[in-house]
Amino acid sequence: MVTRVERSYEYVGPGDLLRLVRPEAVGEVVESIADFTAWVARTPSVELDEPFTYVVDLSGYIRLAARRSEHVACAAGQRVMAAGEIAFDKRSSEGWTVSRVSNQSTGYCPDLSSWDAVASALDRIGLSHPPAFTEQVVFRRCPACAELNVVKDGFFACAFCDSDLPPSWNVATIAPQT
Structure with missing residues (x-):
């Protein structure tokens, strides 16, 4: 059973990266540990x-692609429930983790709350994982200016215009205030 996440994320990056969305660039859907093992092989x-690019699609499955792949290409240009980077380790007695x-x-x-979709997708295929994102962005x-920002060191100020940034996630496309 797929856990439904209330929030999904649209692509908000540069428009020219949308040209990278091609059938051969789409991330590989991993539905089971057998799929994951075949992908590793x-x-x-x-x-x-190295870490890999991943997205969790709207069906709750994780899609994997090479690290230098664009998330929008991995997701076939579609909305996602989560996106980021992921690394795996092979422990002889436990298999992959x-x-x-x-x-x-x-x-x-994606907001930090997207972790639930990641954990659900990994649990679904039987991969052990940390209890939360190991790197949180x-x-x-x-x-004020509609620019995207990465908040660093808890400093919620726009790097472009120095306006205050809201405490809650608000990245969906919006127009600047006039």
């Missing part, structure tokens, strides 16, 4: 040492 071992996972996607700018859109 096809992935060059040198790539397994998720060693690191983030919500770092400047194309979708806080995204906000400036209400």
Whole structure:
């Protein structure tokens, strides 16, 4: 059973990256541990040492692509329930586990609450994982100039116009105040 998340995220990144959405660039859907094992077998071992691009699609499945892939391409241009980077570790007695996972996607700018969709997708395929994002990125859109910001060190001020950023997620496309 898929856990439904109330929030999904539209692509909010640069429009020119939408041209990267092609059938051959779409992330691989992983529905089971067998799918994951087959994906690992096809992935060059040198790539397994790096994090991968992931999205959780609206069906609750995780899609995986090479690290330098754009999230919007991995998601076939569709809305997602989560997006970020993920790394795996092979422990001989336990099999594969998720060693690191983030919500770092400047194309979708998912809120930290998207963790629930990630955890659900990983539980569904039987991969053990941390209890939360190991790297948390806080995204906000400036209400004054509409620019996207990454909040650093808890400093909620726009890097472009120095206006205050809201405490709650607000990245969905909005027009600047006049």
